[in-house]
Amino acid sequence: MTPERIARIRQTLDQRQPDLRVVADQIHKPRNISALIRTCDAFAVANLHAVWNRDGYRAFRKTTGGSYRWVTTHTHRTTGEAIGALRDSGHRIVTAHLSERAVDYRDLDYTRPIAIVMGSELEGAGQDAIDQADDHVVVPMMGMVESLNVSSACAIILAEAQRQRLEAGLFDHPRLPDDEYRSLFFRWSQP
Amino acid sequence: MTPERIARIRQTLDQRQPDLRVVADQIHKPRNISALIRTCDAFAVANLHAVWNRDGYRAFRKTTGGSYRWVTTHTHRTTGEAIGALRDSGHRIVTAHLSERAVDYRDLDYTRPIAIVMGSELEGAGQDAIDQADDHVVVPMMGMVESLNVSSACAIILAEAQRQRLEAGLFDHPRLPDDEYRSLFFRWSQP
Ligand SMILES: C[S@@+](CC[C@H](N)C(=O)[O-])C[C@H]1O[C@@H](n2cnc3c(N)ncnc32)[C@H](O)[C@@H]1O
Ligand SMILES: C[S@@+](CC[C@H](N)C(=O)[O-])C[C@H]1O[C@@H](n2cnc3c(N)ncnc32)[C@H](O)[C@@H]1O
Numbered sequence: 020m021t022p023e024r025i026a027r028i029r030q031t032l033d034q035r036q037p038d039l040r041v042v043a044d045q046i047h048k049p050r051n052i053s054a055l056i057r058t059c060d061a062f063a064v065a066n067l068h069a070v071w072n073r074d075g076y077r078a079f080r081k082t083t084g085g086s087y088r089w090v091t092t093h094t095h096r097t098t099g100e101a102i103g104a105l106r107d108s109g110h111r112i113v114t115a116h117l118s119e120r121a122v123d124y125r126d127l128d129y130t131r132p133i134a135i136v137m138g139s140e141l142e143g144a145g146q147d148a149i150d151q152a153d154d155h156v157v158v159p160m161m162g163m164v165e166s167l168n169v170s171s172a173c174a175i176i177l178a179e180a181q182r183q184r185l186e187a188g189l190f191d192h193p194r195l196p197d198d199e200y201r202s203l204f205f206r207w208s209q210p
Numbered sequence: 211m212t213p214e215r216i217a218r219i220r221q222t223l224d225q226r227q228p229d230l231r232v233v234a235d236q237i238h239k240p241r242n243i244s245a246l247i248r249t250c251d252a253f254a255v256a257n258l259h260a261v262w263n264r265d266g267y268r269a270f271r272k273t274t275g276g277s278y279r280w281v282t283t284h285t286h287r288t289t290g291e292a293i294g295a296l297r298d299s300g301h302r303i304v305t306a307h308l309s310e311r312a313v314d315y316r317d318l319d320y321t322r323p324i325a326i327v328m329g330s331e332l333e334g335a336g337q338d339a340i341d342q343a344d345d346h347v348v349v350p351m352m353g354m355v356e357s358l359n360v361s362s363a364c365a366i367i368l369a370e371a372q373r374q375r376l377e378a379g380l381f382d383h384p385r386l387p388d389d390e391y392r393s394l395f396f397r398w399s400q401p
Contacts, residue, residue: 060353
């Protein structure tokens with residue numbers, strides 16, 4: 020482990036946001052999950068919450084390659100369970116979903132604790148994610164196709180969250196709980 | 211063709227931006243090209259310029275499915291040729307590439323005629339795209355992985371271009387040249 024590598028790990032951990040989370044609602048395609056994880060890593064999201072069955076989970080672990088390591092993935096059996104746990108820990112639940120009550124993604128406040136729920140390629144967000152969300156959020160579309168790829172939509176939303184959190188100074192001081200910081204540092208600095 | 215469908219086509223064409231273009235610099239993976247095209251469609255980009263060899267092109271046409279139809283794809287043999295043609299038609303050339311001279315993607319003016327060059331998954335932007343660019347643009351990264359997926363990076367940049375062009379009123383009136391508007395309308399309204 021070179022000093023540069025250790026500095027890089029520290030810098031990343033110093034910027035990780037414990038209260039900006041992504042929920043993958045029954046997204047089964049490994050390559051979509053991999054793309055989400057890569058985007059989470061880039062935008063300082065420390066935790067991804069995945070709702071899926073065991074089979075999906077196994078398939079995914081095989082294909083994420085490098086980026087899997089940098090984002091802690093929590094699995095949940097049901098969307099309701101994932102949302103309940105995140106709400107209990109103080110997160111506002113925002114589902115990326117086109118609906119009557121959807122707000123433009125730029126009009127949302129991402130500086131509060133927030134969990135963004137992304138839906139699956141074919142079915143979109145499930146009924147629980149739709150019903151139990153505090154807000155729906157949408158990236159305005161101007162084309163013939165109805166939706167973006169899930170990882171593109173997530174990247175756009177997280178880039179806006181980054182912008183707001185930069186402005187609010189949320190990257191200026193380490194924010195991960197001490198024990199999480201230490202255990203990630205330990206794990207990441209293993210060869 | 212229902213009246214709703216015709217209205218949808220008109221609305222899309224009314225918002226298409228002839229002077230916001232994307233260049234795919236030797237991006238060979240069909241699924242990356244498909245994702246770029248889907249994102250272009252969503253953000254009112256009428257033209258994608260692809261630099262590749264004939265084989266790549268054939269493979270790609272087979273897999274884009276639906277969204278291919280909504281974005282005109284121009285192929286170029288070399289990056290220099292693509293950049294030259296776009297510059298001749300008045301576009302500023304901006305390559306998405308991490309370098310010393312890269313500017314934050316939010317600090318760029320996207321309301322002028324602009325072509326955004328995206329690099330390939332493994333090698334990134336080629337030397338010509340790097341050398342001949344007026345600017346390099348970067349999405350700030352905060353994680354362990356060095357880069358985003360090309361379609362995620364493109365989606366983030368185009369979302370910012372959309373924001374600026376909305377503010378500048380560039381979606382308020384049709385902007386495509388009459389002949390392009392008419393020929394696209396004709397093609398798109400075929401069953
Ligand atoms: C391919 S889309 C799902 C489309 C699905 N047919 C539907 O009707 O919802 C996959 C997921 O990406 C996210 N997504 C795609 N485009 C979006 C947009 N414009 N705004 C917000 N989220 C979007 C949503 O979470 C969606 O569930
Ligand atoms: C996976 S990246 C290429 C990484 C390649 N190893 C390199 O060193 O350039 C594919 C393309 O996506 C775009 N891209 C990825 N991350 C980006 C970022 N943070 N800012 C701007 N463009 C990015 C660039 O156009 C890049 O060439």
